[in-house]
Amino acid sequence: MRILYLHQYFTLPTESGGTRSYEFARRWQAHGHEVTIITSNSNLPSEYQKIRRPVRTVLAGLPVAIIPTHYTQKMSYPQRMGAFLLFALAASREALRQRADVIYASSTPLTIAIPGILARTLRRIPLVMEIRDL
Secondary structure (H helix, E strand, O other): EEEEEOOOOOOOOOOOOOOOHHHHHHHHHHHOOOEEEEEOOOOOOOOHOOOOOOEEEEOEEEEEEEOOOOOOOOOHHHHHHHHHHHHHHHHHHHHHHHOOOOOOOOOOHHHHHHHHHHHHHHHOOOEEEOOOOO
8 A cells, every 4th residue: 555644743763853653654664555755854864954845755764755844933823834834735736746545644733634635635545634732
């Protein structure tokens, strides 16, 4: 099965942060599934922090589409919402380019649902939405 995994803050074990998405993806891969991640560059190694255009690469054995996203906790509320929405739009574009049998979208932020719902609706692919923090 081809799984499209949407998580704005995907983190590798070599970086600081939660690796739940990485662990899920690796386990699905170990069971024979093809997993592609769509994420921002926020929690990735430093060489991806300055990218200006989306990049497709392989990180730790996983195909990853990286969307450049400027975000800090010091941003105002409108700036943060803008960053979330810009990521959602770019991730939607990338999600529509991917071939998948199922979409798995993991929040936070809740705007990760936007590319999931759009791809589900336009491509008629099942969507699983994981709400991790309300």
